[in-house]
Amino acid sequence: MPLTLEQLNAASLAEFTALLDGTYEHSPWIAEAASARRPFASLAALQLAMAQVLREAGKARQLALIRAHPELAGKAMVSRTLTAESTNEQGKAGLTDCTPEEFAKIQQLNADYNARFGWPFILAVRGPRGTGLDRHQIIQTFERRLAGHPDLEFAECLRNIHRIAQIRLNDKFGHVPGDGNQVWDWAERLARHSDPGFAEAGQLTVTYLTDAHRACARDLAAWMRDECGFDSVHIDAVGNVVGVYEGSDRAAPRLLTGSHYDTVRNGGKYDGRLGIFVPMAVVRALQREGRRLKHGLEVVGFAEEEGQRYKATFLGSGALTGHFDTAWLDQQDADGVTMRDAMRAAGLPAELAAIAALQRDPARYLGFVEVHIEQGPVLNEIDLPLGVVTSINGSVRYLCEITGQASHAGTTPMNRRRDAAAAAAQLVLYLEARAASVPDLVGTVGMLEVPAGSINVVPGRCRFSLDIRATTNAVRDACEADTLAELERTCKRRGLQWRAERTLSAPAAPSAPAWQRRWEAAVRELGLPAFRMPSGAGHDAMKLHEVMPQAMLFVRGQNSGISHNPLESTANDDIELAVRAFGHLYEHL
Numbered sequence: 403m404p405l406t407l408e409q410l411n412a413a414s415l416a417e418f419t420a421l422l423d424g425t426y427e428h429s430p431w432i433a434e435a436a437s438a439r440r441p442f443a444s445l446a447a448l449q450l451a452m453a454q455v456l457r458e459a460g461k462a463r464q465l466a467l468i469r470a471h472p473e474l475a476g477k478a479m480v481s482r483t484l485t486a487e488s489t490n491e492q493g494k495a496g497l498t499d500c501t502p503e504e505f506a507k508i509q510q511l512n513a514d515y516n517a518r519f520g521w522p523f524i525l526a527v528r529g530p531r532g533t534g535l536d537r538h539q540i541i542q543t544f545e546r547r548l549a550g551h552p553d554l555e556f557a558e559c560l561r562n563i564h565r566i567a568q569i570r571l572n573d574k575f576g577h578v579p580g581d582g583n584q585v586w587d588w589a590e591r592l593a594r595h596s597d598p599g600f601a602e603a604g605q606l607t608v609t610y611l612t613d614a615h616r617a618c619a620r621d622l623a624a625w626m627r628d629e630c631g632f633d634s635v636h637i638d639a640v641g642n643v644v645g646v647y648e649g650s651d652r653a654a655p656r657l658l659t660g661s662h663y664d665t666v667r668n669g670g671k672y673d674g675r676l677g678i679f680v681p682m683a684v685v686r687a688l689q690r691e692g693r694r695l696k697h698g699l700e701v702v703g704f705a706e707e708e709g710q711r712y713k714a715t716f717l718g719s720g721a722l723t724g725h726f727d728t729a730w731l732d733q734q735d736a737d738g739v740t741m742r743d744a745m746r747a748a749g750l751p752a753e754l755a756a757i758a759a760l761q762r763d764p765a766r767y768l769g770f771v772e773v774h775i776e777q778g779p780v781l782n783e784i785d786l787p788l789g790v791v792t793s794i795n796g797s798v799r800y801l802c803e804i805t806g807q808a809s810h811a812g813t814t815p816m817n818r819r820r821d822a823a824a825a826a827a828q829l830v831l832y833l834e835a836r837a838a839s840v841p842d843l844v845g846t847v848g849m850l851e852v853p854a855g856s857i858n859v860v861p862g863r864c865r866f867s868l869d870i871r872a873t874t875n876a877v878r879d880a881c882e883a884d885t886l887a888e889l890e891r892t893c894k895r896r897g898l899q900w901r902a903e904r905t906l907s908a909p910a911a912p913s914a915p916a917w918q919r920r921w922e923a924a925v926r927e928l929g930l931p932a933f934r935m936p937s938g939a940g941h942d943a944m945k946l947h948e949v950m951p952q953a954m955l956f957v958r959g960q961n962s963g964i965s966h967n968p969l970e971s972t973a974n975d976d977i978e979l980a981v982r983a984f985g986h987l988y989e990h991l
Contacts (some may be wrong), residue, residue, distance in 0.1 A: 404576030405859075407448070411441040425452070425567045425574070428470040430455055431463075444574055446657040446979055447929030453564050453785035461556075468521045468559050469604045474540065475508045476522075483862045487570055494534035496528035501639035504537050511544045519552055528695065530580075530960060530973045531586050532572070535612065558962065561782055565960075568975055581687065582978030585679040592618055592663070593671045605668040606712055609711035611641060618663050619643050622678065622703045630682050631689030636773070639703030641748065643678075647685045648700035656763070657988060658770045658950070660702035661942055662718060666710060670970020672775040676957060676977070678703045680773045683981045684988060697768060697991050704942050708746040708784065711735050711744075711951075718906035719945035724761035728754055760950070768947035768991065769917055772954045773980050775972055777939050777965035787931050788978040788983060790921045791954035794937045794944050795842075795871035796878045796910030801849075802826075802889070805864075805899040808862030823852050823861035825892050833868070834890045836881055842936050843872040843881055873936045875910050911944045914951030921955050924986035928979055955983060 405421055413421060415437050422433035426834040434694035436453040442448040456464060472488055491499060499506065515523040525543055535543075547555060569737040572578070593606050595614040600607035608614045619637050624643035626632045635645045643663070651658070652935040663679025681701045688694065704718030714730040731742040731752065745752035781789050830847045837845035849867040868885060872878035886902060893900045922932035935956065943952045957980045 405574045406447065407442055407575075410829065414762075417979060422574070425570050426456075427472075427485065427488070429467050432459075432467075435459075438768060442929065444929030445577055446975075449564075449568055449571060450785060451929065452567060456560070456564075457785060464556075464560060465521065467563065468524060468556075468771050471522055471524055471563070473512045473516075473522050474525065474527065474544075475505055476512055483878060488531075491527050491534075491566070491569075495529075495540060496534065496537050497527065497540070500537060504541070504809050507541060508544070511541070511548065515544070515548055518548065519555055521556075521559065523547070523611050524559040524562045524566075527571050528566075530971050531583065532569055532974055534928045542652070555578055557783070559963075561960075564785060565973060568883070568973070572975070573800050575754070577853045579974045579978035581683045581981040582974035582976070584686070585676070585977045585981065587682050588679045588682070589671045589675055592621055592675060595621070600668060601768060606665055606671060607667045607669065607710075608663070608665045609667075609708075609716075610706045610717070610741075611665055611748045611750075612711070615641070615664060616748055617704070619703070622663060626682060626685075626701070631685040631868050632685060638721075638760055639751055639753075640718055640726070640745075640760065641750060642718045642721065642760075643684070643703035643705075645701045646683070647688065647699045647701075648694065649696050650694040651696050652698065654697050655766050655768045656698040656700045658700050658702070658767045658946070659772060659984075660700075660704060662704040662707035663775060664704075664706050664710065666708050666966045668968060669966050670775075670968060672959070672970055672972055673777065673965050674704070674707060674774070676775050676972070676980070677773045677942075678977060680977070680984050681988075684985045687985070691924045695988060695991070697988075699988060700767075707940075707942055712741050714741070714874065715940075716942060716945045719942040721757055721760040722762050723945050723949045724758070725945065725948070726760075736800045736975075740754065751843070764950045767949040767950055769953075770943060771917060771921070771952065771984075771987065772941060772943045773984060774937075774941055774954060774956060774964060775959045775970065776956040776963050777959065779963040780935055781933075781956065782960075783934065784964050785956045787917070787979050788925050788928075788930060789933045789935045789958075790913075790918060790958040791956055792913055792918065792934045793873040794911040794941055794947070794954070795844075795873055795939075797869065797871040797906065797908045797940065798858075798882050798904065799870075799879060799906040800865050800868040800902045800904050802868060802900065802902040804866075804889075804893060806862050809860045811858045811860055814860055819860050820862070820866040820897050821860050822898060823855075824897055825896050826850065826864040826866050828892050829885070829889055830866075830911060832892075833870075833881075833885050836884055836888075837870070838879070840872070840877060843877050844938055845870045845881060845885070871938055873910055873912070878910070908940060908944060911952065913948035913953040917951050917953035919988050921953055921983070923990070924983040925955075928982060930979075952977070955980065 418437040419434045426432045439451040486743040595617040597607045622643040623635050627635045631646045631647035659681045662674035706717035709715035712733045742752045804822040806822040833845040837843045846869040851865045852861045884973045961969040
């Protein structure tokens with residue numbers, strides 16, 4: 403019989419430890435210490451308590467736990483001395499059926515990894531879906547992480563240990579994250595579509611109104627209609643996919659939600675798309691139960707947010723707020739195709755009147771909420787699956803150029819140089835220190851180029867970018883002013899010229915307090931703390947913020963939270979919690 407929380411909460415210390423035996427490899431002390439934190443209101447709360455015990459235990463005990471794990475396809479597997487849990491996991495990943503070549507490869511990787519780090523390689527081989535990674539994925543991950551920094555790799559091993567424990571607890575409790583699995587499967591199915599040139603390389607790229615983009619829109623519309631039971635579904639004049647699940651009171655204002663389904667080049671499967679699938683799963687459950695809540699739910703898969711094909715960002719959500727820039731229609735992509743022609747080729751009207759008609763009346767909506775993968779490492783580092791967003795950072799961007807004098811690297815004395823690259827380097831370090839001096843402020847020089855540079859020439863020109871973000875406009879603007887002033891001082895002192903073109907200025911979007919509290923209540927209902935955090939990335943919620951209250955929920959990503967990258971991932975259990983949190987928020991409007 404599956405274990406229950408009631409049984410666990412009522413158990414003696416010895417019984418509690420015995421019931422959780424094997425959750426953490428050869429480490430019953432973790433369960434023993436977690437028992438003092440009872441009662442547990444949810445399986446997620448139990449998982450968090452055990453993760454906190456390990457985090458508080460110190461590096462020596464953490465290292466001992468890592469070393470308690472067997473090597474993948476190692477001697478213990480061959481001699482059949484693995485624990486029952488490890489045998490099950492390695493078997494599901496097919497490691498018990500390695501070819502001689504695969505076995506030899508893994509053995510060499512094990513030896514190389516141990517030699518480099520001093521502990522065995524840890525990977526949750528049952529993967530983010532719980533059904534098992536294949537041997538190719540395991541070897542690929544092994545090779546990638548072998549090149550990692552020891553501190554980062556130590557933390558990644560612990561994160562994988564927690565994921566292993568999470569899956570083992572699911573087995574003990576008979577818990578199947580059905581909604582999380584459904585969302586995970588939708589993400590995999592939608593990722594089949596990718597633009598030419600990227601698809602052949604196995605990379606995910608979906609840019610505005612390409613064939614892959616239109617295929618994604620058709621799939622989303624079909625799944626909303628056929629698999630979830632939305633009352634109405636359509637693709638609008640800019641390519642947004644709009645699904646409506648009516649409330650019991652059709653005169654009542656709706657809740658608006660959604661995110662984008664386009665991607666960056668060679669991106670991940672969850673950025674944006676998670677925020678479409680999570681509310682879809684909520685509607686699917688309600689429709690299967692034959693239930694309607696008072697307020698209707700409108701889910702929008704925004705057609706464009708990333709600005710990859712055209713120099714237009716938040717195109718999809720901007721159309722809903724009435725901020726579609728008509729000049730965008732005449733923009734050309736890299737192949738000379740205007741947005742107007744791309745729209746017509748996609749069967750869209752490409753007419754200003756049709757686009758203007760998409761503007762929503764804020765009075766017809768309660769507000770806008772968005773679920774999004776975190777795109778960062780914070781939730782990973784504190785072992786939390788969900789975070790409540792307090793504000794979306796305001797940002798400003800510049801393209802800059804410093805001009806000095808190109809000269810011979812061997813014959814120009816150091817005190818006679820007008821080195822443009824050295825000045826830019828000085829500014830990079832200034833911005834790094836300036837941003838680090840204030841909480842929730844970040845500054846980045848992501849592009850740095852010496853045009854026509856040569857190894858034996860003092861750089862006469864240097865081009866670079868500036869990206870400054872903060873949770874408030876005042877903090878962002880102060881850093882912007884200080885950085886430009888430092889640029890001017892540096893160039894004046896060095897006898898250089900400079901120019902800076904502002905290419906973007908987006909105001910901060912603080913979460914509406916009432917809606918932030920709703921997310922916090924939904925997270926606490928899951929037995930988890932409501933961790934508050936800012937968003938450093940831009941989101942469609944920034945556009946909706948201009949016309950109605952908004953708030954966001956972040957979901958933990960795997961692989962140190964990396965995003966805009968094929969390694970972007972999240973686990974079915976974390977997705978399940980996001981679906982339940984969204985359902986709670988919607989249920990308690």
